[in-house]
Amino acid sequence: MNLISKEILVKGLVQGVGFRPFIYRLAHANNLLGTVENNNLGVRIVIQGKENDIINFIEVLPSSIPEASHINQLEVKTINPNKFSDFSIIKSKSLSQEVTEVSPDIAVCINCLEDMEKQSNRINYAFTNCTNCGPRFTIIKDLPYDRPKTTMAPFIMCNECQQEYSNILDRRFHAQPVACSNCGPHYKLIYKDKEFQKIEDILIITSKLIQENKILAIKGLGGFHLACNPFDNETVKKLRLKKNREGKPLALMFSNIKEVQKYLYVNEEEKRLLEDWRRPIVLLKTKEQISEQLSLGLDKLGIMLPYMPFHYLLFKKLKIPALVLTSGNLSDEPIIIDNDVAIKSLDIIADASIIYNREIHNRTDDSVAFVANNKSRIIRRSRSYAPSPIHTNFNTEGIFAAGAELVNCFGIGKGSQIILSQHIGDLKNMETFEFYKESIQRFSNLFRFKPDMVVSDLHPEYLSSKYSDSLNIKSIKVQHHHAHIASCMVENNLDEKVIGISLDGTGYGTDGNIWGGEILVCNLEDFERFNHFEYIKQPGGDAANHHPWRMLLSYLIHYFGSSFINENKNLFDDINNDEISLVSTMIEKDLNCPLTSSAGRLFDAVSALLGVCKNSTYHAEAPMRLEALARKSNTKSKYTFKIDQDISFKSCFEEMIVDLKNNREVSDIAKAFHNTIIDLTKEVSLLIRSKYSINKVALSGGSFQNKILLENCENTLKESGFEVFSQSDIPSNDGGIALGQIAIAAKLRELGRL
Ligand code: ZN
Ligand code: ZN
Numbered sequence: 001m002n003l004i005s006k007e008i009l010v011k012g013l014v015q016g017v018g019f020r021p022f023i024y025r026l027a028h029a030n031n032l033l034g035t036v037e038n039n040n041l042g043v044r045i046v047i048q049g050k051e052n053d054i055i056n057f058i059e060v061l062p063s064s065i066p067e068a069s070h071i072n073q074l075e076v077k078t079i080n081p082n083k084f085s086d087f088s089i090i091k092s093k094s095l096s097q098e099v100t101e102v103s104p105d106i107a108v109c110i111n112c113l114e115d116m117e118k119q120s121n122r123i124n125y126a127f128t129n130c131t132n133c134g135p136r137f138t139i140i141k142d143l144p145y146d147r148p149k150t151t152m153a154p155f156i157m158c159n160e161c162q163q164e165y166s167n168i169l170d171r172r173f174h175a176q177p178v179a180c181s182n183c184g185p186h187y188k189l190i191y192k193d194k195e196f197q198k199i200e201d202i203l204i205i206t207s208k209l210i211q212e213n214k215i216l217a218i219k220g221l222g223g224f225h226l227a228c229n230p231f232d233n234e235t236v237k238k239l240r241l242k243k244n245r246e247g248k249p250l251a252l253m254f255s256n257i258k259e260v261q262k263y264l265y266v267n268e269e270e271k272r273l274l275e276d277w278r279r280p281i282v283l284l285k286t287k288e289q290i291s292e293q294l295s296l297g298l299d300k301l302g303i304m305l306p307y308m309p310f311h312y313l314l315f316k317k318l319k320i321p322a323l324v325l326t327s328g329n330l331s332d333e334p335i336i337i338d339n340d341v342a343i344k345s346l347d348i349i350a351d352a353s354i355i356y357n358r359e360i361h362n363r364t365d366d367s368v369a370f371v372a373n374n375k376s377r378i379i380r381r382s383r384s385y386a387p388s389p390i391h392t393n394f395n396t397e398g399i400f401a402a403g404a405e406l407v408n409c410f411g412i413g414k415g416s417q418i419i420l421s422q423h424i425g426d427l428k429n430m431e432t433f434e435f436y437k438e439s440i441q442r443f444s445n446l447f448r449f450k451p452d453m454v455v456s457d458l459h460p461e462y463l464s465s466k467y468s469d470s471l472n473i474k475s476i477k478v479q480h481h482h483a484h485i486a487s488c489m490v491e492n493n494l495d496e497k498v499i500g501i502s503l504d505g506t507g508y509g510t511d512g513n514i515w516g517g518e519i520l521v522c523n524l525e526d527f528e529r530f531n532h533f534e535y536i537k538q539p540g541g542d543a544a545n546h547h548p549w550r551m552l553l554s555y556l557i558h559y560f561g562s563s564f565i566n567e568n569k570n571l572f573d574d575i576n577n578d579e580i581s582l583v584s585t586m587i588e589k590d591l592n593c594p595l596t597s598s599a600g601r602l603f604d605a606v607s608a609l610l611g612v613c614k615n616s617t618y619h620a621e622a623p624m625r626l627e628a629l630a631r632k633s634n635t636k637s638k639y640t641f642k643i644d645q646d647i648s649f650k651s652c653f654e655e656m657i658v659d660l661k662n663n664r665e666v667s668d669i670a671k672a673f674h675n676t677i678i679d680l681t682k683e684v685s686l687l688i689r690s691k692y693s694i695n696k697v698a699l700s701g702g703s704f705q706n707k708i709l710l711e712n713c714e715n716t717l718k719e720s721g722f723e724v725f726s727q728s729d730i731p732s733n734d735g736g737i738a739l740g741q742i743a744i745a746a747k748l749r750e751l752g753r754l
């Protein structure tokens with residue numbers, strides 16, 4: 001008999017996701033012999049058998065891969081190996097192997113959901129999982145990824161589970177968290193000093209409580225959630241108030257996609273993203289049916305689909321199609337993971353708690369994404385995304401990146417990979433800073449990482465920078481907006497000179513001023529600040545972030561003088577007169593008024609000018625409201641600006657004020673302002689192209705979370721013949737800074753410039 005042998009190289013997301021057992025089973029089903037192993041590039045398969053079987057194997061492979069895996073490339077070549085006597089999984093010889101073994105958490109799969117209806121030891125068992133699904137990063141304490149090194153360690157497998165675990169042909173072969181109702185963890189409901197242990201009771205009581213408009217604390221995958229009925233305005237309001245989150249919309253979980261579509265607009269890519277195994281919260285445009293109490297003046301709401309077995313079980317009982325499901329924490333603190341802490345501290349918010357007896361080791365928040373120009377854009381990278389590595393063409397080994405401050409996320413370099421931490425949060429919050437330091441320790445242990453170089457933000461006051469300085473190892477500082485653009489470049493595999501347009505709220509500049517409307521000409525190793533938004537005084541420094549009207553006042557005084565304010569008091573009609581004169585004095589006498597070129601502050605000022613948001617209750621509220629308002633308009637009109645030594649918006653403000661006086665629709669003014677910024681990115685890019693012949697534009701910075709801005713900047717620049725790069729898998733906000741920091745440090749080291 002004539003045996004044929006082939007070598008198949010599979011690249012993509014293929015490690016730590018049950019890929020090798022899958023290949024084993026597929027080979028077995030096709031009567032093939034050979035081997036499968038992980039290597040640095042992905043998975044290497046050698047198969048030997050009859051021609052038809054081999055053809056079938058190669059044909060079936062791509063369409064039946066485990067859900068959490070993804071194939072980027074599949075190379076097949078004919079080889080001439082020895083004869084095999086069986087098909088086996090062989091241990092990899094490569095050193096960096098251990099790095100890629102930490103898989104992110106995976107939403108429960110269809111097969112497991114079916115098992116929960118059919119398998120006698122898994123009927124309604126809420127911890128059902130297999131090699132294709134279940135908890136990973138959240139339960140792992142150390143490598144190699146084996147059960148004793150996870151928080152499943154205290155649970156001894158029963159015989160049935162053990163059999164599945166050891167049978168290579170079983171879907172649960174080597175599924176470390178494998179469990180059933182006889183041997184695994186269990187939920188418990190605590191309500192008014194009573195405890196309920198039976199899952200059926202828990203589900204009935206829980207759904208009853210939610211329908212009775214109670215608030216519940218529910219232990220999730222990466223931390224606690226607070227849940228309530230989204231269709232009762234009073235309850236939603238109460239939860240928001242108690243959570244100290246008055247102005248900000250809360251995320252919802254819907255029972256299924258059909259229900260989502262009744263309340264929100266969902267396009268194809270958004271649907272794909274909602275149903276992705278990572279199950280992020282997806283920002284979707286609301287339909288009329290969504291109450292104002294949920295959307296709070298914005299036109300978007302964060303929506304997710306069930307991802308834990310418990311979610312599915314609960315929706316089977318619930319008579320409402322959605323739940324508010326927001327992170328279980330008090331205002332800015334990290335999400336709570338500990339049962340006792342949750343019961344104690346969420347007590348003031350929740351009427352009942354649902355806990356389970358498996359520990360969460362690594363805290364993760366729900367990840368958040370939106371879709372722009374048909375591409376998903378992650379803006380909070382946590383559950384099910386971290387700690388997936390980012391592959392680079394550099395040697396990143398030993399580089400620790402401290403990240404930024406407000407939306408912190410740190411990173412480590414391993415081999416040629418960069419591993420970003422899960423979303424950490426605002427380091428100014430003490431508990432969050434503790435979480436930061438603890439996570440750095442955990443990453444160091446988990447990934448056998450010892451830093452020999454640390455890279456941090458130029459900002460001397462960032463806690464992440466101070467922490468880096470305290471490490472007493474070789475340290476380099478990177479300018480914030482250079483890091484933003486570098487982050488975008490690494491994600492897009494760029495290592496050359498580009499036009500970098502970095503628009504955001506705050507970043508420390510090389511001149512000590514607050515930057516944020518930055519037009520750079522840069523590569524990874526260096527940047528030139530080609531131009532920037534005009535410097536404006538930021539009265540009170542950071543305090544101005546909460547009071548957009550202060551920036552309006554500052555812009556108006558800067559361009560038109562103090563007398564203009566007296567003649568146009570109506571622009572500040574809901575602001576106290578004393579406050580106006582106090583802040584005016586600060587501006588005139590230059591007291592505590594750092595200079596800023598921030599794009600975020602410009603959006604703040606315009607938002608205040610249009611009466612959209614004069615005081616903000618949460619980060620970026622004013623620009624978000626301005627964007628929502630602009631979406632109501634289709635106007636193509638735009639205002640003027642002047643590109644000179646810097647970029648001046650004087651004429652833009654003049655024209656907006658005339659429009660306001662002529663009672664032009666504010667939505668049209670908001671949109672025209674957006675169009676102005678979009679036009680500006682094009683004009684300045686054209687200038688750079690004519691001067692430097694650079695045709696690639698990288699867009700990054702928190703302002704590109706603005707969908708109007710991102711989509712239209714991309715489109716307009718493309719129409720002008722530019723190649724445009726933006727962020728998708730990595731946040732364009734400060735959560736992406738660590739990636740850029742490592743890339744810059746790695747490049748400088750490669751060039752011998754450190
Ligand atoms: Zn499964
Ligand atoms: Zn069992």
Ligand code: FE
Pocket residue numbers: 480484504505506507701702733734
């Ligand atoms: Fe930033």
